[in-house]
Each structure stands twice: as C-alpha cells, then as structure tokens.
Amino acid sequence: MDRTVGLPPTASELEAMACRTLARLPDQFARHLGEVILQVEDFADRALLAQLGIDDAFGLTGVYEGLPLTERSIEHSGTMPDRIRLFRRPILDEWAERGDETLEHLVAHVVIHEIGHHFGLSDADMHALEDMAG
Template identity: 65%
Template sequence: MRRTYGHAPTLDEIETLALAALARLPQGFRAHLDGVAVLVEDFADDETLAALGIEDPFELTGVYEGVPLGDKFAAASGTMPDRIRLFRASILDEWIARGDESLEHLVAHVLIHEVGHHFGLSDADIDALEAGA
C-alpha cells in the first residue's frame, strides 16, 4: 500500500514507520534487538558525519551505534546502549530522488540495513544479502 502525505512526514511519522518495520522482523531477530533504541533525527550531527568521513549530511540516512552482537562479550562495562539513528531529511531526499518507492519501504530498508550492523554484518555483507534476495 502506498501512502500519500499532504506534507513532509514528521519525525514521529518516520519513527512510526521504523517501529512498524521492526515489528515485522521475524521473532528470532527481534529477540536480539531488545534494548536497541530507534531514534529519528532530521540530520546526523557534525561529529557523526566527521567520524564516518561524510561531508554531505544528505548522504547518511541511518547509522548503528553500539557493539555488534558478536562482540558483546568483549565490550567494556559502562558502554552506551545500542541505538539505531535514522535521519529524516536524508531519507526524504532519497525517497523523492527514487520516486518509485514507497516511504514505508525505504524506511524499512534503512532500518534493516542498520539492524544488519547490529548483527555484525558489514556494508558489503548487507549488499550481498540484498542482491541475493
């Protein structure tokens, strides 16, 4: 179902789409996402962009911040909770540029990509899985 918007979707609307996508994941995956926060912001902050070597904030639609599951045993105590940050303006920009994809699908795609990082997958691993799907 393609939903239309009479305005640019808000942070809350993007969050609703992201949480719905998360709820659709198989239980086996969702069980490992307890405690992972999902946040929606307009853009990544300058510190995040610099750490990733990205100059244009429109190039980053989401980021996973935390310790991947396979590395949890080695993580120092007192680390920050894991979180997935989605960037509304960048997602909307990509959605408009694509033109043929629903916003729900794009938000789910970005969220699942970041969930992949939580499971320890690299961008290349995620791209290979998507190409094979």
Template identity: 70%
Template sequence: MTRIFGTPITLAEMEALGRAALARLPAAFRAQMGDVVFQVQDFADSETLQSLGMENPFQLTGLYEGHALTERSIEMSGTLPTRIRLFRRPILDEWAERGNETLEHLVAHVVIHEVGHHFGLSDADMHALEDMTE
C-alpha cells in the same frame, strides 16, 4: 502512508514507520534486539558526520552505533547503549530522488540495514532479511 503533496512527514511519523519495520522482523531477530535505542532525527550531528568522514549530511540516512552481537564481550559493560538512528531529511530526499518506491519501503530498507549491523550480517544476509519482512 498516504501523504498530501507538499505535507512533510514528521519525526514522529517516520519513527512510527521505523518501528513498524522493526515489528515485521522475524521473531528470532526481534527477540535479540534487546535494549537497542531507536531514534529519528532530522540530520546527523556534525560530530557524527566528521567521525564518518562525511561532509554532506544528506549522505547519511541511518546509523548503527554500538558493537555487533558477534563482537560483544563482558569488558564492554558500562559502554553507551546500542542505538539505531534514522535521519529524516536524507531519507525524504532519497525517497524523492528514487520516485519509484513507497516511503515505508525505503524506511524499512534503512532500518533493516542498521539492524543488520547489530547482528553482524553481511550485505547478502541483510538483503535476505529484508526479503523476509516484505
């Protein structure tokens, strides 16, 4: 995505980048995403930050909320929907700090990390999944 310097990316534009990253997942992974809700917000809310023991909202770029597929059981019916949230401002801040990668790559990295939690993947497996989507 080419941006004019100083023009901020909108929530909708970042959501489009995130959905594009989801669309690049291997078919076997996409098929198992089910009804995961995907959202982009400017920052995590204070309750979320507090539950994670964080004070600085710029520390959290994404969050998986739910139970990994490997941990689900019938007793979990009626729980809140599984959700992946990206946080636009922290992602943009990290992108500016890194300065050596595209925004698309960073958003994909965050998305794949959160998708990895959905599947109960290890960090090494998450990196392998990221390599498959490039």
C-alpha cells in the same frame, strides 16, 4: 498515513514506520534487539559526519551506534545501549529522488541495514532479512 497533502512526514511518522518494520522482523532477530534505541533526527550532527568522513549531511540516512553482537563479551556489560539513528531529511530527499518506491519501503530498507550492523550481518544477509521482513 493520515497527513495533509504536501506536508513532509514528521519524525514521529518516520519513527512509526521504523517501528512497524521492527515488528515484522522474524522472531530470531526481534528477540535479540534488546535495548536498542531507535531515534529519528532531521540530520546527523557534524561530529558524526566528520567521524564517518561524510561531507554532505544528505549523504547519511541512518547509522548504527554500538557494538555488534558478534563482537561482544562479558566485558561489555554496563555500556550504553546500542542506538539506531535515522535521519529524516536525507531519507525524504532520497525518496524524492528515487520516486519508484514507497517511503515506508525506503525507511524499512534503512532500518534493516542498520539492524544488520547490530547483528554483524553481511550485505547479502541484510537483503535476506529485508525480504523476510517485507
């Protein structure tokens, strides 16, 4: 990534990292992402934090909003597209605290975790998907 030393990555830079992760997904997953929207914001809004019972905005790095593929039926056609929201500041904070991995790796981890919710995957399946996209 080409950026000035000392400046944190922008939302666009994090989005580019997330898109690279999506591009590395095995085809059996990538072809089913359909109209999932990817957004990067600085923080989750208060309503979302309250809905999830999270007090500290730094406690949420990403969220999947939508109906998992495993729960869909024809009755759900015409609904809003699913969305994955990544929260830049909490991701950067976690990256700084960990200090043992690249930011790209952490972003990939968060993206794959949220994609896992889209597919209705277990935590073990999410880890396997992360290994495949690595």
